[in-house]
Amino acid sequence: MPNILVTGGAGFIGSNFVYYMLEKHPDYRIVCIDSLTYAGNLSTLEKALQNENFRFVKADITDREAVDKLFGEENFTAVVNFAAESHVDRSIESPEVFLKTNILGTQVLMDMARKYGNIRYHQVSTDEVYGDLPLDRPDLFFTEETPIHTSSPYSASKASADLLVMAYYRTYKLPVTISRCSNNYGPYHFPEKLIPLMIINALHGKSLPVYGDGLNVRDWLYVEDHCKAIDMILHGGRIGEVYNIGGHNERANIDVVKTVLSILGKDESLITYVKDRPGHDMRYAIDPTKIKNELGWYPETTFENGIKKTVEWYLQNEAWWQEIVSGEYMNYYEKMYKDR
Ligand code: NAD
Ligand code: TYD
Numbered sequence: 001m002p003n004i005l006v007t008g009g010a011g012f013i014g015s016n017f018v019y020y021m022l023e024k025h026p027d028y029r030i031v032c033i034d035s036l037t038y039a040g041n042l043s044t045l046e047k048a049l050q051n052e053n054f055r056f057v058k059a060d061i062t063d064r065e066a067v068d069k070l071f072g073e074e075n076f077t078a079v080v081n082f083a084a085e086s087h088v089d090r091s092i093e094s095p096e097v098f099l100k101t102n103i104l105g106t107q108v109l110m111d112m113a114r115k116y117g118n119i120r121y122h123q124v125s126t127d128e129v130y131g132d133l134p135l136d137r138p139d140l141f142f143t144e145e146t147p148i149h150t151s152s153p154y155s156a157s158k159a160s161a162d163l164l165v166m167a168y169y170r171t172y173k174l175p176v177t178i179s180r181c182s183n184n185y186g187p188y189h190f191p192e193k194l195i196p197l198m199i200i201n202a203l204h205g206k207s208l209p210v211y212g213d214g215l216n217v218r219d220w221l222y223v224e225d226h227c228k229a230i231d232m233i234l235h236g237g238r239i240g241e242v243y244n245i246g247g248h249n250e251r252a253n254i255d256v257v258k259t260v261l262s263i264l265g266k267d268e269s270l271i272t273y274v275k276d277r278p279g280h281d282m283r284y285a286i287d288p289t290k291i292k293n294e295l296g297w298y299p300e301t302t303f304e305n306g307i308k309k310t311v312e313w314y315l316q317n318e319a320w321w322q323e324i325v326s327g328e329y330m331n332y333y334e335k336m337y338k339d340r
Helices: 012-024 064-073 088-093 096-115 153-172 194-203 223-236 253-264 289-295 303-316 318-325 329-337
Strands: 003-007 029-034 054-058 078-081 120-126 176-181 208-211 217-219 241-245 250-252 271-274
Touching: 003 012, 012 029, 012 223, 029 064, 064 096, 078 096, 078 223, 088 153, 096 120, 096 153, 120 153, 120 223, 153 176, 176 223, 194 208, 194 253, 194 303, 194 318, 208 253, 217 253, 223 241, 223 289, 241 289, 250 253, 253 271, 253 303, 303 318, 318 329
Parallel strands: 003 029, 003 078, 029 054, 078 120, 120 176, 176 241, 208 271
Antiparallel strands: 217 250
């Protein structure tokens, strides 16, 4: 029976991946390790915990002893590493934990993958490792050959991890793959990120803080399409390769915010332009030709459909996000937005 270790499975993409895999491969065992930071939420995995093929372990991926113990107990056939500090704004305030989790955590996982039989290892990375593209060159896209050129402590930590993964492949022949994905959206997205933050603020009638002039462009991918791509890479990807995941769904932030308002039937007067993020990347855009040609992957969900489904999910799952925004999150919000 394939036995897959999913790290960071109590977060946004990891939890969607857990559910995707349990449904797609009912004969697989899925084990999740997550330290439940502010971004991890065990209630997200409530339904998975009822599945006998699923196990949850609360532990930190940087805790070598705990990770070693887990590998000793389980007979993993693959590792998919989602666990990370993931928010650019937080990385600007406090970079240290980003380096610890994103780089050293990756190292611990790969050391254990080597120790327990050269286990297949997949690193979930980001298009942010490529830096950004100018707005006046819509013909340019990130390919797997685009040089690494990072802007934030977050992207620098992810890029460092990617380099380490490729070093373990070359030096130790660890069977690795890396995927670099554009911005995801969908269910269980933590409310500090653009789309859920705007949905929740709009529902509360609070102002919607758009950084700078709102013209920065992101290439939005519905989270389920990302999960499908990782599953395809795990099963058919070539060892030692990087795959970009994204799907020509570029939108300026201000247009995303206006779309959310229009779906909710709220007024655009809620939009407030605030001080820009330092080092703010202008445009991300993925060229997905490699994964399309090699594995037949393409994004199935259009932005129009995906954003409607996402807003609907937040309307129907108020208890999930109310619990988050009523706790420590408000202190974060106050700190990050009060002087903007
Ligand atoms: P998230 O912040 O929602 O979730 C991260 C999860 O990792 C949380 O459950 C958290 O508790 C856990 N975690 C953090 N530090 C840990 C540690 N030291 N040990 C164990 N668990 C720990 O993040 P996300 O948006 O789901 O992103 C998942 C991965 O995908 C990350 O590696 C991120 O870099 C990458 N990624 C995200 C996006 C995006 O748009 N969100 C796009 C491309 C790539
Ligand atoms: P975010 O969701 O933080 O993802 P990333 O920085 O990894 O792309 O932000 C997406 C875009 O939205 C980014 O250009 C910053 C912008 N943004 C705002 O304008 N206001 C906000 O309150 C947030 C959180 C983000």
